[in-house]
Every structure is written in structure tokens, then in C-alpha cells.
Amino acid sequence: MLMLKLFAHPASQPSRAVIWACLINQMDFELYPDSAAVNDNNPRGQLPVIEDDGWILSEMPAILCYLADKYSWGELYPRELRLRSKVNQYLHAHHCLTRLATLKLMAPHVLVVFGGIPSQNPLSYVNNSNIAQVMHADNPLEEGRRIVNPVLEFIDDEYLGGHDFVAGSPEATIADIACYEELAQLEAANLMRFDDFPGLAAWVERIKQLPWHDPVHVYNQKLGDIVTEENTLARFGHAIEAGLAAIAKIPGVKIVS
Numbered sequence: 588m589l590m591l592k593l594f595a596h597p598a599s600q601p602s603r604a605v606i607w608a609c610l611i612n613q614m615d616f617e618l619y620p621d622s623a624a625v626n627d628n629n630p631r632g633q634l635p636v637i638e639d640d641g642w643i644l645s646e647m648p649a650i651l652c653y654l655a656d657k658y659s660w661g662e663l664y665p666r667e668l669r670l671r672s673k674v675n676q677y678l679h680a681h682h683c684l685t686r687l688a689t690l691k692l693m694a695p696h697v698l699v700v701f702g703g704i705p706s707q708n709p710l711s712y713v714n715n716s717n718i719a720q721v722m723h724a725d726n727p728l729e730e731g732r733r734i735v736n737p738v739l740e741f742i743d744d745e746y747l748g749g750h751d752f753v754a755g756s757p758e759a760t761i762a763d764i765a766c767y768e769e770l771a772q773l774e775a776a777n778l779m780r781f782d783d784f785p786g787l788a789a790w791v792e793r794i795k796q797l798p799w800h801d802p803v804h805v806y807n808q809k810l811g812d813i814v815t816e817e818n819t820l821a822r823f824g825h826a827i828e829a830g831l832a833a834i835a836k837i838p839g840v841k842i843v844s
């Protein structure tokens with residue numbers, strides 16, 4: 588069997604979800620962080636994409652569900668009908684709910700180093716117009732926080748209220764991993780604090796304990812605070828370099844560039 592290929596990048600939230608879930612499940616893979624390789628495999632031009640034994644698949648939740656089913660990831664994608672339906676509920680909501688953490692806060696503040704939105708992909712209209720709305724606001728930070736705050740409140744109350752994990756499961760699932768990738772980055776970048784959301788803050792600490800958390804998130808740690816310190820192309824470049832180097836050191840991972 589051919590080795591699993593991930594077309595993914597540590598600066599991309601849905602990519603990190605796929606990389607991390609594969610590591611938790613001790614899957615060896617080749618990582619292709621180069622965008623040309625992504626375009627060859629996803630006509631939509633977005634990452635992450637996988638190639639598993641000749642089968643090409645995009646969209647992070649679809650990838651995670653497929654890999655979990657094929658490689659029996661157990662509790663990460665529960666088989667029990669009701670638990671699974673809650674994981675699926677979260678994953679369907681994710682794109683237009685939690686994803687706003689990236690589109691309204693992270694991306695506008697990261698992409699300033701390019702002087703605007705580098706993606707000219709007409710199929711990324713929803714992503715790009717969401718980012719542009721904040722970038723062109725009088726106070727992008729305030730505007731982003733205004734939009735993301737109710738999302739945090741909703742996840743804290745409705746998904747986590749009284750539960751340890753997003754889908755109300757006894758163990759972490761792929762819903763937690765997807766959700767964590769959107770939200771935890773905001774704290775690392777100083778874009779948002781979770782002081783008003785104690786359930787969410789405790790959940791972030793819980794998810795951090797999953798294996799391979801630290802190497803997968805070196806990019807975020809290196810990038811650090813982009814609110815009180817200016818983000819620059821050099822800073823962004825160093826964070827990417829460090830993020831890829833940390834993942835390259837993990838046994839069973841081969842970076843192909």
C-alpha cells in the first residue's frame with residue numbers, strides 16, 4: 588500500500604486538524620506543504636487534501652471521517668449512533684460558525700503582511716469576502732472580536748455546557764480537534780482571551796493534553812502575539828519554517844517539497 592499523502596500546511600487550521608488526528612492515530616504520512624501540489628489534487632484549490640492509496644479527498648471533516656472509518660480510529664469518531672450524530676452536527680456547523688475565528692480574526696491579521704488577500708481563487712469568494720469585510724473595517728480587531736464573541740459564547744454554552752468535550756462524548760473526538768484548531772490559535776496570537784468563558788478555557792487545556800499537540804502547534808507558538816507586536820513577512824516566514832521543522836522531526840512523517 589502507498590503511504591498516505593497529506594497536502595496540508597501547519598499555518599492552515601483544517602490542515603493542522605488532519606495532521607494532528609493522523610499523528611494521534613500513529614499513521615505514517617508524507618506531507619506536501621507546497622501549494623502547487625495542492626492545486627494538482629483539488630480543483631477547488633484549497634488545502635487540506637489527501638491521497639490515500641490513490642483516493643483523493645478534500646474538505647477537512649470529510650477527510651477525518653473517511654480516515655477514522657477506514658483506519659478504525661475508535662473513540663475519535665464514535666460509532667454509537669447518537670454520539671456520532673453530535674460529532675456530525677458540530678462538523679456541519681463548523682464551516683459557518685467556528686471558522687469565523689479564522690475568517691474574521693486570524694486571517695485578516697495574518698494576511699496584512701501581504702498587503703491584502705493573496706488568494707485570487709474565485710471559488711474562495713465566501714472566505715475572501717469575509718476576510719475583506721474585517722480588513723476594511725475602521726477597527727479590524729474590534730470588528731473581528733465583535734463577530735467572534737457570540738460564537739465563543741455559543742460553543743461554551745451549547746456544545747460544552749456541562750460537557751468535557753464538544754460532542755458531549757466521554758473522550759475527545761474529531762469535532763474537538765476541528766474546533767480547537769480554530770479557537771486556540773486566537774489566544775496564542777493574542778487576538779482573543781477566554782477569561783469570560785471558563786468552560787471553553789478548561790476545554791482548551793484538556794485538548795492540549797492530546798498527544799503531539801506541541802509539535803503540531805509550533806507555527807502558532809512561534810508566530811505568537813500579532814496584536815501588540817507587528818506581524819511582518821519575516822516573522823510569518825520564521826513561524827512557518829519552525830512549524831514545518833517541528834513536524835519533520837516526528838517519526839513516520841516525511842516532508843516532500
Ligand SMILES: N[C@@H](CCC(=O)N[C@@H](CS)C(=O)NCC(=O)O)C(=O)O
Pocket residue numbers: 598599600601602632633634635645646647648682706707708711714
Ligand atoms: N472547508 C474547507 C476549508 C479549507 C480552507 O479554507 N483552506 C484554506 C487554507 S486554511 C485555503 O486553502 N485557502 C486558499 C484559498 O481558498 O484560495 C475545509 O474544511 O477543508
